[in-house]
Amino acid sequence: MDKIRFATVWLAGCSGCHMSFLDLDEWLIDLAEKVDVVYSPVGSDIKEYPEDVDVCFVEGAIANEENLELILKVRERTKFLVSFGDCAVTANVPAMRNMLKGADPVLRRCYLELGDTTPQLPNFPGIVPELLDKVRPVHEVIQVDMFLPGCPPSAPRIQAALEPLLRGEKPVMEGREMLKFG
Amino acid sequence: MSVKTLKIDGKEIAIEEGATLLQAAKEAGIRIPTLCHLDGITDIGACRLCLVEIAGINRLLPACVTEVSEGMDVQTNTPKLKEYRKMIIEMLFAEGNHVCAVCVANGNCELQDLAIEMGMDHSRFPYRFPERDVDVSHDEFGIDHNRCVLCTRCVRVCDEIEGAHVWDVGFRGAAAKVITGLNQPWGTVDACTSCGKCVEACPTGAIFRKGATVGEMDRDRSKLDFIVTARELKQWTR
Numbered sequence: 460m461d462k463i464r465f466a467t468v469w470l471a472g473c474s475g476c477h478m479s480f481l482d483l484d485e486w487l488i489d490l491a492e493k494v495d496v497v498y499s500p501v502g503s504d505i506k507e508y509p510e511d512v513d514v515c516f517v518e519g520a521i522a523n524e525e526n527l528e529l530i531l532k533v534r535e536r537t538k539f540l541v542s543f544g545d546c547a548v549t550a551n552v553p554a555m556r557n558m559l560k561g562a563d564p565v566l567r568r569c570y571l572e573l574g575d576t577t578p579q580l581p582n583f584p585g586i587v588p589e590l591l592d593k594v595r596p597v598h599e600v601i602q603v604d605m606f607l608p609g610c611p612p613s614a615p616r617i618q619a620a621l622e623p624l625l626r627g628e629k630p631v632m633e634g635r636e637m638l639k640f641g
Numbered sequence: 642m643s644v645k646t647l648k649i650d651g652k653e654i655a656i657e658e659g660a661t662l663l664q665a666a667k668e669a670g671i672r673i674p675t676l677c678h679l680d681g682i683t684d685i686g687a688c689r690l691c692l693v694e695i696a697g698i699n700r701l702l703p704a705c706v707t708e709v710s711e712g713m714d715v716q717t718n719t720p721k722l723k724e725y726r727k728m729i730i731e732m733l734f735a736e737g738n739h740v741c742a743v744c745v746a747n748g749n750c751e752l753q754d755l756a757i758e759m760g761m762d763h764s765r766f767p768y769r770f771p772e773r774d775v776d777v778s779h780d781e782f783g784i785d786h787n788r789c790v791l792c793t794r795c796v797r798v799c800d801e802i803e804g805a806h807v808w809d810v811g812f813r814g815a816a817a818k819v820i821t822g823l824n825q826p827w828g829t830v831d832a833c834t835s836c837g838k839c840v841e842a843c844p845t846g847a848i849f850r851k852g853a854t855v856g857e858m859d860r861d862r863s864k865l866d867f868i869v870t871a872r873e874l875k876q877w878t879r
């Protein structure tokens with residue numbers, strides 16, 4: 460059997476879900492035998508999200524133009540997409556800025572009102588991605604195949620979700636073992 | 642006192658007249674999920690989690706405010722009820738601002754527990770991200786309206802048990818919120834005895850003891866030792 464083409468992406472999140480993934484420790488060696496890591500901020504150095512990905516874990520909410528562009532590409536090129544962690548599932552902490560109603564008030568608050576020295580708005584078109592007005596969970600933007608909430612999901616829970624996927628089965632996300640917010 | 646006989650999930654039950662379906666179910670060892678219900682205070686049927694199906698009645702009724710009657714045939718856990726309960730929880734999450742990761746009640750919250758019980762893994766309803774405030778004017782306690790589910794347990798416990806009636810529900814529709822006094826800062830309400838009953842009654846992280854927020858956490862310096870010595874002592878798990 461061909462190896463499963465596995466990817467992870469990191470959008471608007473703190474990377475904690477990826478750190479928790481790395482907490483799988485020696486099980487990562489078993490995992491590496493079963494999958495080809497074709498794209499991942501912690502598992503490969505490939506810059507362009509490839510075609511024909513079997514399984515992708517998505518950490519983070521959709522907060523800026525780059526997140527949006529990448530998630531659309533990821534959805535198009537991935538068979539089974541997992542919303543990985545609370546930021547992906549609920550928009551979580553990154554979405555707390557939604558209460559300020561729009562990108563402009565957020566930037567003004569952070570860079571002008573709270574700017575200590577030489578307050579100025581960041582503006583480098585093409586280099587610094589523009590903030591979206593509203594931070595949204597992944598499934599409000601694209602269709603998601605499975606949800607693994609938690610901030611972050613613990614390593615054993617990530618493993619329990621991955622193991623069935625490696626056998627081509629969909630894990631049953633039920634009960635305290637598999638579901639946790641926060 | 643007359644006794645009523647009825648069936649809940651196929652189980653024959655006899656209970657005194659005037660009892661609620663929730664009480665009858667509890668007596669029969671059948672769990673019906675609840676959120677706004679709190680033993681010892683009046684039931685008001687606010688959250689609708691306890692909805693049940695009754696044969697011959699074509700709408701769902703809340704078990705906490707429905708009295709038993711002779712010959713009732715009640716179902717408490719049909720696929721339809723499970724689906725509605727899950728939707729209610731999803732709506733509660735989408736309606737307020739629940740950022741569990743930074744909440745005082747994380748891991749100790751009835752709303753979280755219900756989400757897990759109902760098998761909620763995400764909200765199918767778009768999040769509203771309402772603008773809500775936090776009141777920390779009281780010496781000992783605070784309220785974060787972002788996490789309030791309007792169960793009114795605080796309102797009832799303060800009125801019925803403490804007898805102070807500090808809380809009420811103000812405004813209408815999506816703007817409804819619990820208020821203290823005449824919608825004034827909690828710390829300025831003379832009627833409050835600081836008994837803490839509302840703090841105990843609140844099912845979520847909305848009402849909290851000051852000093853318990855994430856930002857006010859006390860550091861435990863002895864924990865630093867672990868990080869330094871874990872490798873040496875081969876403590877791979879905590």
Ligand code: SF4
Nearest residue numbers: 739741744750845846
């Ligand atoms: S009140 Fe409960 S559900 Fe809401 S943020 Fe706090 S822990 Fe989460």
Ligand code: SF4
Nearest residue numbers: 799833834836837839
């Ligand atoms: S502390 Fe006691 S008196 Fe004050 S609002 Fe809460 S229940 Fe009422």
Ligand code: SF4
Nearest residue numbers: 789790792793795843
């Ligand atoms: S503050 Fe707590 S007890 Fe009062 S209505 Fe809100 S959730 Fe219920």
Ligand code: FES
Nearest residue numbers: 686688689691705
């Ligand atoms: S517990 Fe019955 S409606 Fe809330």
